[in-house]
Amino acid sequence: MNIRGFYTLFCKELLRFYKVAVQTILAPVITALLYLLVFSHVLKEHIEVYPDVSYTAFLIPGLIMMAVIQNSFANSSSSLIQSKYTGNILFILLPPLSYLEFYLAFMAAAVVRGVAVGTGVLLTSLFFVDLPLHSMLYLLLFGIMSSATLGSMGIIAGIWADKFDHLAGFQNFVIMPLSFLSGVFYSIHSLPDIWQTASHFNPFFYMIDGFRYSFFGQSDVDPLFSLSVVSLFLLILASTAMWILKSGYKLRN
Amino acid sequence: MKSQESIAITIKGVQKHFGQVHALRGIDLEIRRGEFFGLLGPNGAGKSTLINTIAGLTRADVGQISVMGYDVAKQYRMARRCIGIVPQELVYDSFFNVREMLRLQAGYFGCGHENHNWIEELLDVLMLHDKADTNVKALSGGMKRRVLVAMALVHKPDVVVLDEPTAGVDVELRQSLWEFIKRLHNEGHTIVLTTHYLEEAESLCDRIAILGEGKIIALDSKQGLLDRGVNHVQLVTLTTEDPIQDIPAQLSKNIKQHNGSELVLQLNQKTDNIIDLLDAVRNTGAIIKTIKTSEADLEDVFMEITNNGRLT
Numbered sequence A: 001m002n003i004r005g006f007y008t009l010f011c012k013e014l015l016r017f018y019k020v021a022v023q024t025i026l027a028p029v030i031t032a033l034l035y036l037l038v039f040s041h042v043l044k045e046h047i048e049v050y051p052d053v054s055y056t057a058f059l060i061p062g063l064i065m066m067a068v069i070q071n072s073f074a075n076s077s078s079s080l081i082q083s084k085y086t087g088n089i090l091f092i093l094l095p096p097l098s099y100l101e102f103y104l105a106f107m108a109a110a111v112v113r114g115v116a117v118g119t120g121v122l123l124t125s126l127f128f129v130d131l132p133l134h135s136m137l138y139l140l141l142f143g144i145m146s147s148a149t150l151g152s153m154g155i156i157a158g159i160w161a162d163k164f165d166h167l168a169g170f171q172n173f174v175i176m177p178l179s180f181l182s183g184v185f186y187s188i189h190s191l192p193d194i195w196q197t198a199s200h201f202n203p204f205f206y207m208i209d210g211f212r213y214s215f216f217g218q219s220d221v222d223p224l225f226s227l228s229v230v231s232l233f234l235l236i237l238a239s240t241a242m243w244i245l246k247s248g249y250k251l252r253n
Numbered sequence B: 001m002k003s004q005e006s007i008a009i010t011i012k013g014v015q016k017h018f019g020q021v022h023a024l025r026g027i028d029l030e031i032r033r034g035e036f037f038g039l040l041g042p043n044g045a046g047k048s049t050l051i052n053t054i055a056g057l058t059r060a061d062v063g064q065i066s067v068m069g070y071d072v073a074k075q076y077r078m079a080r081r082c083i084g085i086v087p088q089e090l091v092y093d094s095f096f097n098v099r100e101m102l103r104l105q106a107g108y109f110g111c112g113h114e115n116h117n118w119i120e121e122l123l124d125v126l127m128l129h130d131k132a133d134t135n136v137k138a139l140s141g142g143m144k145r146r147v148l149v150a151m152a153l154v155h156k157p158d159v160v161v162l163d164e165p166t167a168g169v170d171v172e173l174r175q176s177l178w179e180f181i182k183r184l185h186n187e188g189h190t191i192v193l194t195t196h197y198l199e200e201a202e203s204l205c206d207r208i209a210i211l212g213e214g215k216i217i218a219l220d221s222k223q224g225l226l227d228r229g230v231n232h233v234q235l236v237t238l239t240t241e242d243p244i245q246d247i248p249a250q251l252s253k254n255i256k257q258h259n260g261s262e263l264v265l266q267l268n269q270k271t272d273n274i275i276d277l278l279d280a281v282r283n284t285g286a287i288i289k290t291i292k293t294s295e296a297d298l299e300d301v302f303m304e305i306t307n308n309g310r311l312t
Helices: A003-018 A021-043 A055-086 A099-125 A136-160 A164-180 A193-199 A203-216 A223-247 B047-055 B076-081 B098-108 B113-125 B141-153 B171-186 B198-204 B222-232 B249-254 B274-282 B298-306
Strands: B007-018 B021-032 B036-040 B062-067 B083-086 B159-163 B190-194 B207-212 B215-221 B233-240 B255-259 B262-268 B288-295
Touching: A003 A021, A003 A055, A003 A099, A003 B098, A021 A055, A021 A099, A055 A099, A055 A136, A055 A164, A055 A203, A099 A136, A099 A223, A136 A164, A136 A203, A136 A223, A164 A203, A203 A223, B007 B047, B007 B190, B021 B047, B021 B062, B021 B190, B021 B207, B021 B215, B036 B047, B036 B198, B047 B062, B047 B083, B047 B159, B047 B190, B062 B076, B076 B083, B083 B141, B098 B113, B098 B141, B113 B141, B141 B159, B141 B171, B159 B171, B171 B190, B171 B198, B190 B198, B198 B222, B198 B298, B207 B222, B207 B298, B215 B222, B215 B298, B233 B274, B249 B255, B249 B262, B249 B274, B262 B274, B274 B288
Parallel strands: B036 B190, B036 B207, B083 B159, B159 B190
Antiparallel strands: B007 B021, B007 B062, B207 B215, B233 B262, B233 B288, B255 B262
16 A cells, blocks of 8 residues: 555645635634524524523534535545646546545545534534533544545545536535535424425434434434444445546546 | 567557547557657647556556556556656646645655655756745746656656657757756656657657557657658758749649748659659749758658648
């Protein structure tokens, strides 16, 4: 294995978002905080989703996970589409890097960005409300596995997209609706039956519900079941991303 | 039979399709170690596709390629460590400065801190030291080209492939790049060069392959190719007292250049008769003042072989 090659590519991907940290870290943290301020101000007097949990506190894990999801996806997908567009993708296609090293470097960098943004949202949220922590293990498992899943999805989208429009379409018509309709702002038990059923087909719902469990010890579905669904989703997307990289689809032709 | 140790690149029966386009139609070629090899051909001949296939950027549909004895598909790690590619396009990563780009590129090839002295040496030799901490985006086209050459060499490859390295660069930089490439060759590197500047190939290359429509249509030493021209092609430069207004149809296929009272004719010694052509000029009423003949250069040979881009 070309460990140094993998590590260099990983570092390059970290440097890439670190050099524009205002855009890649600070901006999503502020966006999440604006959601928190607006929704918690409007709804805190009207909704209590879980017993003894304020709506503001309920909202925070969902907002953290939504930021993790969107930024992990954006990291790998935007890096790949930019490299393809400018042609500098060949700098990483010419060296002796395997498809596995390529995948792991992009996925790991996406995890770091997702976790960095999520941590930023969490830390700044603590200025507004006290959050309990029920399980650090679940928090790390859901945080890391969800960002790895979306990092993998970003790799697939970044390779598939021929232009920025394609990627914007993927973000606006897949990532955004699935993350907004995954229970960030509500419990699915407050939805009509048909939408409750539909929510169970949304993998992002399990990421948010499981992540929320790690704070409150309460969730809409069993956290172990959520973890299983997220693991399966990660496995499918990671396998697909590696298969695409191995085949050379849109990269080596 | 040649020893495998003496061969830098082996290409056997390589074919490549892009949809309906048959880009490479069964290329067989051996490039020797330490050779300065030229790959010529008109646009769309398949030069870049062949280079991309050697570099692993494109996968051959049929056939096999090895670099320094390593199969580019099955032993891709070793094959890629042995080769450095200078791409045709001026590509760069706008997030990084020159030194960062070189260190990252070396890292992808598995080189670490022990390689930093070599990177500093490359920056010196390619006159990039003053720009080492400058973002590549801010450099001129010539400087960007030098960065690409340096990037191709960061891992000290045995084989260096330059895909039109002097396209669009000024004369001064072209000369300095030629000198640098000659130095690499003298140090033992195998050099593969594609270029549109035929005088560049004539000046630098030991052996030349001419590609046309995805096939090798000529493969010979530089002298061998020039000898073909000596035997077949001759240039005749005429000056006349007054400019020739109407060129006779009989001469149209032979005209290489017409500038007022100077006319350069290209003769195929097998099919053209110089007396007939001179008579045709005289019949226009022109009075010939001087006649100068010269032997063909590589450009004439190239044009004859590719028949002005249309293959015979």
